[in-house]
Each structure stands twice: as C-alpha cells, then as structure tokens.
Amino acid sequence: MRKRNGHSREFSLLMGSLLLIIGVVIGWSLFFRPLSTTDPAALAEGLAYLEQLENQNAGEVNQLILGTPSGEDHTKSSSQPEETPWEDLSSEDIPMSDSPEESSEPSSPESPSLELIPADDPQLLSWKSQIDSASITTLTEEERGAYRSRLSSCALIGDSMAQAALEYGFLDSAHVFYRRGYAIGQLGDAIREAAAMLPSTVIFFTGLNDTDYYAEPALYAEAYLEKIQEVKFLLPDARIFVCSMLPPSDALGATRPDLARAPLYDEALRNMCSEKGISYIDTSWMVNQALYMGDGIHFVSSFYDVWIQYVTRCMGL
Amino acid sequence: MKMRTQKRKDRKYMILWGLSFLLLLFCGSVINLLTPDRALSETEKRTLTALPELSISRFISGSYSAEFESYASDQLFARDFFIRLQSVISLAMEDKESQGVYFAKNGYLIERMDPVDEDNLTRTLEHVSGFAKATGIPSTLVLVPNAIGVCSDLLPAFAVSENQAHWMDWIAERLSGAALCDLTEPLMALAEKGEQVYYRTDHHWTSLAAYRCLPAVAKALGFSPTYTYSPLLVNNSFSGSLAAKSGYPIREYDSIYIYAPDTEIPYMVTDNTSHTKSTSIYQLDALSGTDPYTVFLGGNPAHLTIQTANREGGRLLVFKDSYFNCFLPFLVQEYAEIDIIDPRYYYEDIQMLLYEKEYDSVLFFYNLNTFTQDTSLALTLEGVAEEAEN
Numbered sequence: 001m002r003k004r005n006g007h008s009r010e011f012s013l014l015m016g017s018l019l020l021i022i023g024v025v026i027g028w029s030l031f032f033r034p035l036s037t038t039d040p041a042a043l044a045e046g047l048a049y050l051e052q053l054e055n056q057n058a059g060e061v062n063q064l065i066l067g068t069p070s071g072e073d074h075t076k077s078s079s080q081p082e083e084t085p086w087e088d089l090s091s092e093d094i095p096m097s098d099s100p101e102e103s104s105e106p107s108s109p110e111s112p113s114l115e116l117i118p119a120d121d122p123q124l125l126s127w128k129s130q131i132d133s134a135s136i137t138t139l140t141e142e143e144r145g146a147y148r149s150r151l152s153s154c155a156l157i158g159d160s161m162a163q164a165a166l167e168y169g170f171l172d173s174a175h176v177f178y179r180r181g182y183a184i185g186q187l188g189d190a191i192r193e194a195a196a197m198l199p200s201t202v203i204f205f206t207g208l209n210d211t212d213y214y215a216e217p218a219l220y221a222e223a224y225l226e227k228i229q230e231v232k233f234l235l236p237d238a239r240i241f242v243c244s245m246l247p248p249s250d251a252l253g254a255t256r257p258d259l260a261r262a263p264l265y266d267e268a269l270r271n272m273c274s275e276k277g278i279s280y281i282d283t284s285w286m287v288n289q290a291l292y293m294g295d296g297i298h299f300v301s302s303f304y305d306v307w308i309q310y311v312t313r314c315m316g317l
Numbered sequence: 318m319k320m321r322t323q324k325r326k327d328r329k330y331m332i333l334w335g336l337s338f339l340l341l342l343f344c345g346s347v348i349n350l351l352t353p354d355r356a357l358s359e360t361e362k363r364t365l366t367a368l369p370e371l372s373i374s375r376f377i378s379g380s381y382s383a384e385f386e387s388y389a390s391d392q393l394f395a396r397d398f399f400i401r402l403q404s405v406i407s408l409a410m411e412d413k414e415s416q417g418v419y420f421a422k423n424g425y426l427i428e429r430m431d432p433v434d435e436d437n438l439t440r441t442l443e444h445v446s447g448f449a450k451a452t453g454i455p456s457t458l459v460l461v462p463n464a465i466g467v468c469s470d471l472l473p474a475f476a477v478s479e480n481q482a483h484w485m486d487w488i489a490e491r492l493s494g495a496a497l498c499d500l501t502e503p504l505m506a507l508a509e510k511g512e513q514v515y516y517r518t519d520h521h522w523t524s525l526a527a528y529r530c531l532p533a534v535a536k537a538l539g540f541s542p543t544y545t546y547s548p549l550l551v552n553n554s555f556s557g558s559l560a561a562k563s564g565y566p567i568r569e570y571d572s573i574y575i576y577a578p579d580t581e582i583p584y585m586v587t588d589n590t591s592h593t594k595s596t597s598i599y600q601l602d603a604l605s606g607t608d609p610y611t612v613f614l615g616g617n618p619a620h621l622t623i624q625t626a627n628r629e630g631g632r633l634l635v636f637k638d639s640y641f642n643c644f645l646p647f648l649v650q651e652y653a654e655i656d657i658i659d660p661r662y663y664y665e666d667i668q669m670l671l672y673e674k675e676y677d678s679v680l681f682f683y684n685l686n687t688f689t690q691d692t693s694l695a696l697t698l699e700g701v702a703e704e705a706e707n
C-alpha cells in the first residue's frame with residue numbers, strides 16, 4: 001500500500017493556503033463595499049445648490065459687483081484719465097513689454113451682422129473722397145446727437161484712440177471705456193466697466209501701444225482673442241466688433257521702426273478675426289497723412305467725423 | 318525495493334518543487350517585461366516612474382540604479398493587487414501601519430507626521446516674518462493641526478510620529494511680525510464632543526471642522542462673522558488620499574458637505590493662469606472625478622482672484638495649501654476682493670501684485686504637516702521678505 005508522501009501533503013497545503021488567501025482578497029475586492037450614508041434627497045439638494053451657483057448670469061453678477069463705487073479706490077494703478085487737454089497730447093507712454101499672455105481655447109465662431117458695404121456704395125465713395133482730399137464735411141451738433149442716440153446701447157472700449165471719440169464729443173463718457181497707454185491685454189477693467197452697462201454691442205478701437213507690449217503680432221492676436229472671450233463670458237448676447245490697428249504717420253514711422261510694424265499686427269488681428277468668426281471693421285482706408293495730429297499717432301477731430309459714420313453703418317445701427 | 322521507489326518519489330517532488338520555483342521566477346520576469354508601462358495610478362493618484370535613461374554619469378553617481386529600482390517597483394505587474402494583498406496580510410498580523418498611514422480605531426486612517434528639517438522651517442518662518450514686516454500689512458499665520466495631533470487617542474499602540482504640539486510651540490517661538498492662530502484648541506474641543514474633525518479616508522479636515530474654526534480665524538483677522546452657514550451634502554461615496562496611499566481597505570466611505578450662507582452675496586472668480594471666470598468657488602464636476610475633495614476650488618490653482626458684491630469689505634491676500642479650500646466659503650462674503658495664491662504653482666512676481674493692489678490683510682493658511690515640510694512659500698516671498706533685512 002503506498003503511503004501518502006509527506007512532500008505531496010506539504011505541497012498541496014502550501015498551494016492551497018496561497019490560493020485561499022488570494023481568493024479571499026479577490027472576493028473581498030469584488031463583493032465587499034464600504035458603508036456609506038445614503039440620503040438621496042439631501043444629496044440632490046446639495047448638488048442643486050452647486051449647480052445654481054455655477055449657472056448664475058455672469059453679466060448680472062458683474063453689475064452687482066461693480067455696483068455703486070465705494071468712496072475709497074483701492075487700486076494704486078492710475079485708472080483715472082490724466083487731465084492734460086487733448087491737444088497737448090505727446091506720444092503715448094509705451095509700457096515695458098510684459099511676459100506673453102497664455103493662449104486660451106478657441107471660441108465657437110459667431111456671426112454678428114457686419115454690414116459689408118459694397119465698394120461702389122455712394123456713401124462709402126463720398127467718405128473716401130473726403131478722406132483722400134482731407135476736406136471732410138463735419139457733422140452738425142444735431143447730427144452728432146443723432147449718432148449718440150443710435151449708439152446708445154453700444155460700448156466703445158480701447159485706449160487713447162477710443163478716448164479721442166469722447167474728447168471730440170462724438171460719444172459721452174457713459175459709453176466710452178478707455179485706458180490711456182494701455183495694451184489690449186490690460187483692458188480687463190475697462191471691459192468689466194463696459195459690461196456693467198449691459199450694452200448690446202461692443203466695439204474695440206485700440207492703437208499702437210501693443211506694438212511695444214507684444215514682441216510678436218501672434219501674441220497680440222492671442223491677447224485680443226482672450227479679451228474678446230472675456231466680453232463673451234460677461235455678455236453672452238452682445239455683438240462684438242473690432243477695428244483695425246492704424247499705422248503711425250510716415251514721418252513718425254521713419255524714426256520709430258517699432259511702431260512702423262503696426263500693419264503686421266493689424267494683419268495678425270485680421271487673420272485671427274476671420275478664423276474665429278469675429279467681426280472686423282477695416283478702417284485702414286481712412287489713413288491720410290494730413291489727418292494725423294502732431295504726434296503722428298492720433299487723428300484730428302474730422303477723422304472721427306467719418307469714423308463714427310462708417311463704423312455705425314458697419315455695425316448696422 | 319521500497320527505498321528505491323521512495324527515493325524516486327523524493328526526487329520527483331524535489332524536481333517538482335524546483336521546477337515550480339524556477340517557473341514562477343521565469344513567468345514573473347517575462348510578465349513584467351511584456352506588460353506595457355503604466356503612466357498613472359488611479360488608486361494611488363500619482364504618476365508612476367517611467368523607464369529611466371541610461372548614461373555613464375548617472376550610472377556612476379548611483380542615481381540610475383535608484384531610479385531603476387523605483388521604476389521596477391512602480392511598474393510591477395498587478396501592483397494594486399499586491400499592495401492590497403500586503404495591507405490585508407499586515408492587518409491580519411496586527412501591523413497597523415502602511416506607507417506612513419496608520420490604520421486607526423473607528424475606521425480612521427491617520428497619516429504620520431514626517432521628521433522636520435529645522436533649517437528649512439526656520440527659513441520659511443523668517444520669510445513669513447520678513448514679508449509681514451516689509452509690507453507692513455497685518456499678517457496672520459493660521460496653522461491647522463492634523464489628525465495625528467488632534468485624534469491621537471485613536472492611534473494604534475506604539476504608533477511613532479513627530480509631536481505636533483511640540484512643533485506648534487516651536488513655530489510660535491520663532492514667528493515674529495505675523496500673528497499665529499493655532500487651531501488645536503477648537504479642534505480638540507470639537508473632537509471631544511464626538512464630532513468628525515477629519516475625514517476617515519483622507520488627510521483633509523471636514524467642512525464642519527472648518528466652520529467651527531471660523532470664530533477663531535475671524536478674531537485673528539479682525540472681523541466678526543456676519544453670516545451663519547448650514548450644511549448641504551454633496552458626496553457620500555468619498556474615498557480619499559489616505560485610502561489610496563495606504564492600500565488599506567476602507568470600512569466606511571466619507572461624506573463631503575458644503576456650507577451655504579444664510580444670505581448669498583454674488584462674486585466672480587478669475588483663474589489667472591487659464592484666464593477663465595466663474596461665478597462659483599466650487600467645481601461641480603469634481604464630485605464625480607477621482608478626487609471629490611477638489612470640489613473646493615477645483616484643485617489648487619496657482620492664482621485666483623475673487624471679486625465680490627460686498628463693497629464695504631477689504632482686500633485680502635492669501636498664501637495657502639489645500640486645507641484652505643474648504644475654509645474659503647466662510648471668508649468669501651466678508652471681503653470685497655481676495656487674491657489666493659498657492660506658492661507651489663505660482664511662478665509670477667509677488668512684488669508686481671503688491672504694487673498693483675493695496676491689501677488690508679495677509680493670511681497664511683496651512684496645515685501643520687505641509688507647512689513644516691514646505692519649500693515653496695519661502696521662494697515665493699523671497700523678493701519682498703529680503704527687503705526687511707536691508
């Protein structure tokens with residue numbers, strides 16, 4: 001009779017216990033579930049609260065935040081316009097270039113109705129000849145008033161180029177949100193203020209500060225896109241328009257090659273707008289050397305006579 | 318005759334044993350070589366070491382071998398299973414510690430406090446003090462003790478750890494320029510009442526604990542809490558960092574509560590890194606993700622700015638770690654503007670921020686474990702703190 005060998009018993013014992021331990025662990029992981037308090041109603045209430053917080057109307061929240069300004073202004077940076085008269089304007093403070101802004105995600109293309117004026121349109125041709133000959137029919141006070149009321153729910157955002165529209169009296173301070181000497185990336189506060197007025201149309205007009213602030217046109221276009229997306233977040237239903245970056249006068253451009261790069265920046269802006277479906281108003285045809293002010297950057301009042309008529313028509317207002 | 322068959326059987330089993338052993342080794346190696354490397358561990362919530370690059374210099378210095386060891390251990394086939402197996406076996410053998418986490422009473426997992434580098438901590442404190450003095454802004458350092466300090470009665474016998482009370486005193490002695498707010502007392506009082514101060518499976522404190530500390534923190538910051546808050550349940554199947562780290566099976570899930578104020582003041586949150594805005598300090602999606610605790614602030618963004626409709630409130634600057642995230646709801650409505658910075662991810666220049674805005678208060682908000690090991694805060698405060706010495 002063959003006795004059961006000691007070795008085989010050892011072997012099967014060891015294998016058996018190993019398999020048992022592994023089996024217990026696998027079984028535990030599969031079937032054992034930790035305790036938890038289940039209160040579906042309470043959970044639903046909590047989640048609903050979080051959802052409600054996230055889905056608030058950003059524009060309204062923004063208005064509540066800006067509300068009636070408190071007496072103290074905590075910001076050190078000068079957000080108040082300097083008191084120099086417009087005519088004494090010297091060339092802008094070009095700030096030091098900052099680190100480039102990060103790129104944000106592409107927005108879905110929107111299609112605000114940009115009234116593309118056909119090339120043979122009589123009004124457009126009249127404006128063109130006025131600009132080319134530098135003899136512009138200035139608007140009467142009544143006509144200016146009419147434009148102001150057509151643009152009553154439009155906000156103009158920008159730098160001193162936008163400020164000029166205010167200084168020359170084409171728009172009032174409730175509709176112009178500007179920061180002298182600032183680049184597009186720094187206009188966050190101006191955008192928030194503009195949004196608080198809940199405009200139905202927003203138009204950007206900025207100038208040459210960006211050529212120094214952004215080393216590359218691509219960075220400028222990225223920063224511009226970010227600001228437009230901020231506007232879209234605060235005012236989801238507003239129509240947004242962007243004006244060209246206009247070059248410096250030839251005389252200035254000769255001595256300031258950095259500013260003379262403006263057409264490259266404008267091109268980057270134009271390409272970005274067409275890619276993202278943002279309405280771009282081409283005002284480059286309005287440049288006439290005779291219309292520049294002494295500083296070679298800003299334009300005289302009669303330039304804005306044509307500008308306001310042209311952009312108002314482009315915006316369909 | 319009998320002896321010969323016996324010997325043959327012995328030999329048979331010897332061969333069997335030997336072959337099984339060799340086969341196990343061989344299969345183990347082949348399986349480990351063949352299975353693809355994983356980049357991320359979901360259970361441990363961390364990235365796993367990838368195959369290190371071989372170079373003569375690294376080989377000689379020893380760093381290659383060290384990294385290879387960590388690679389081999391991280392990429393072990395069925396690693397999660399083996400960790401679980403090991404923790405179950407060690408529990409059975411009354412070994413109540415795994416990966417620096419204690420399997421404590423009442424289903425609690427408690428993290429050990431690691432040894433503290435005194436030079437590093439001194440440097441951090443010097444920078445905090447220097448920052449407070451250089452800016453002249455009233456500064457407060459709030460330190461939250463961890464479960465190892467407050468719930469030490471739950472620990473298994475012979476649990477070895479740094480003493481939190483000792484380090485709190487050590488810090489109190491060396492901090493100047495900024496006021497210290499030590500939350501040990503209110504939390505111990507809470508624990509004595511039987512309330513849940515920390516999560517069972519996570520290293521963070523509960524929202525309830527944070528709420529109960531509001532009076533102490535408000536006093537340190539110089540205001541009186543204006544609102545009362547009530548809890549809302551948002552997650553009841555929370556399995557946190559300690560469960561993942563230790564590999565211990567958990568007895569009971571944790572629940573996460575949000576505290577809502579009796580009156581809502583709207584605010585806008587701007588993430589200065591991704592340039593996105595939100596009207597909520599919470600991230601709803603996080604609740605169904607891998608770490609539900611990130612419902613508070615959506616994780617640890619480098620720099621957030623919150624502007625509220627409370628025009629009379631002041632401006633607060635906060636340097637914090639993740640413990641602050643569930644405390645923020647109690648502060649948000651008391652200020653007009655809050656800038657929140659996590660020094661571990663903040664690479665900007667704090668000087669620029671101080672230049673742009675005038676702050677009424679500076680708050681440093683940390684848990685003791687993280688604060689005593691932290692190296693990023695000193696770096697962030699460097700530019701400003703050093704001015705105090707000049």
